[in-house]
Amino acid sequence: MGKLNYALEAEWKKLGYKVPMGSSQLLRPSPARFIRVYHMTNADHAISDISLHRLKLARVADLNDPFELMALNFRNAETRSVVEQWREQYGDSNGLLSFSSDWTSPVLWSHYADKHRGMCLGFNLHRDDDTTAVKYEAQRLADELDHHAPAVIGPDMARQLLETKFEHWRDEAEWRRFVPLNDAVRQGELHFVPFSPALELAEVILGERCTYNVSTIRALTTTQYTLVNVIKARLEHKGFHLVPDE
Numbered sequence: 001m002g003k004l005n006y007a008l009e010a011e012w013k014k015l016g017y018k019v020p021m022g023s024s025q026l027l028r029p030s031p032a033r034f035i036r037v038y039h040m041t042n043a044d045h046a047i048s049d050i051s052l053h054r055l056k057l058a059r060v061a062d063l064n065d066p067f068e069l070m071a072l073n074f075r076n077a078e079t080r081s082v083v084e085q086w087r088e089q090y091g092d093s094n095g096l097l098s099f100s101s102d103w104t105s106p107v108l109w110s111h112y113a114d115k116h117r118g119m120c121l122g123f124n125l126h127r128d129d130d131t132t133a134v135k136y137e138a139q140r141l142a143d144e145l146d147h148h149a150p151a152v153i154g155p156d157m158a159r160q161l162l163e164t165k166f167e168h169w170r171d172e173a174e175w176r177r178f179v180p181l182n183d184a185v186r187q188g189e190l191h192f193v194p195f196s197p198a199l200e201l202a203e204v205i206l207g208e209r210c211t212y213n214v215s216t217i218r219a220l221t222t223t224q225y226t227l228v229n230v231i232k233a234r235l236e237h238k239g240f241h242l243v244p245d246e
Contacts, residue, residue, distance in 0.1 A: 004246065021102040023122065023203060026244055027229055034124040035131070036202065037099035037175045040112035043210055046119035050204065050220055054192040055121075057184050058098060060091030071164035073140040078151055083161070086153045094178050095191055099125065101133075101173040103205050103233070104241040108172065113207050119217075120233075122203025125175065132159075134174040136167040204230045208242060 004025040012024040015032060023036070030036045039055065049055055060069060069087045074080040100108055103120045113120060125131055141160060145151045153161070162178060184191035195201055204217055214232050221228040234245035 004244065018101070022104045022205070022233075022242065022244065023229075026231070027203070030124040030202070033127055034200075035101075035127055035175065036122060037101060037125045038103040038120050038122050038203075038205075039097070039099050040103070040108055040118060040120045042114040042118040043207075043212060046121060046204070047212075047217075047220070049121060050201070050217075050224070052192075053195040053201075053224070054185065055097055055195075055199070057095030057179055057181070057191040057193060059095050059191075060087065065165065065169065067166060069161045071137065071141050071161055072145075072157075073143050076143050076145075079143045079145055082145060082151050082153060086158070087161075090158075093182075094180055095184065097177045097179065097193060097199075099123065099175045099177075101175060104243065105171060106235075106240060106242060109207055109233075109242060116207040116209040116233075117211070118207050119210060119212075120203075120205040120207070121201060122205065122229075124200040124202050125177065126198035128198075130179070131175065131177050132163045134165050134169075134172075134176060135163055136165055136170040138167045201225055201228055204228060205244075206230075206232045208233050208235055 006025055008026070008028060009019045009024045012021065012029045013019045015029050017024065017029060041049070069090065070083055072079055072083055074083070103122070109116045109118070141164060144157060145153065163176070165174070179193055181191050184193055193199065204221060206212060206214060206217065210232070214230055218230040221230055232245040233242040236243045
């Protein structure tokens with residue numbers, strides 16, 4: 001890894017990224033048709049993902065927020081019933097990949113990367129209709145269902161439910177992609193999405209407490225990928241973020 005280059009931040013900012021961010025002084029951003037996003041996990045899962053070129057789909061029923069896909073106001077009992085049924089049906093046939101727009105939050109490392117012992121995988125994620133930034137709201141959404149029999153959730157309402165979370169999750173700055181289970185690779189009860197030109201590995205960041213050597217992970221990526229930047233994170237000296245360890 002070379003020295004930090006603050007001039008690179010202008011390129012990220014021009015594409016709409018909030019700077020400074022973890023990699024904006026290290027690398028050039030993804031091409032405009034992609035968004036750079038980050039997925040945190042424990043070290044063993046990260047090595048498996050790198051080696052097998054895939055990410056595991058999360059299932060709706062297993063997500064850590066019980067309000068997922070239920071952001072409508074449930075003052076109307078019919079609304080609650082329709083949404084709960086829709087959520088169950090949607091979750092039975094779809095999973096999601098979850099990412100953050102940056103990797104510098106110590107809270108994210110604590111929650112999703114084995115208390116900083118894990119790794120963060122950075123991807124170039126293609127911008128398309130299945131890729132969405134989460135919107136964070138202080139109140140549940142107004143009940144806008146058509147209550148003529150039978151009440152249904154139309155495409156616009158479904159989109160809102162898929163991308164809305166309570167504002168206390170805002171610091172996760174989440175991007176997500178929903179994937180039909182039929183489009184994933186099944187292994188037992190698990191489903192995986194292969195890396196591809198639309199989901200391209202670009203970075204690996206080792207947590208501050210990760211016991212793997214950068215050189216070991218760099219050797220692993222070099223044998224399988226063309227250009228993947230591998231670095232170690234450290235605690236910021238003047239603040240409460242994680243930063244690249246030069």
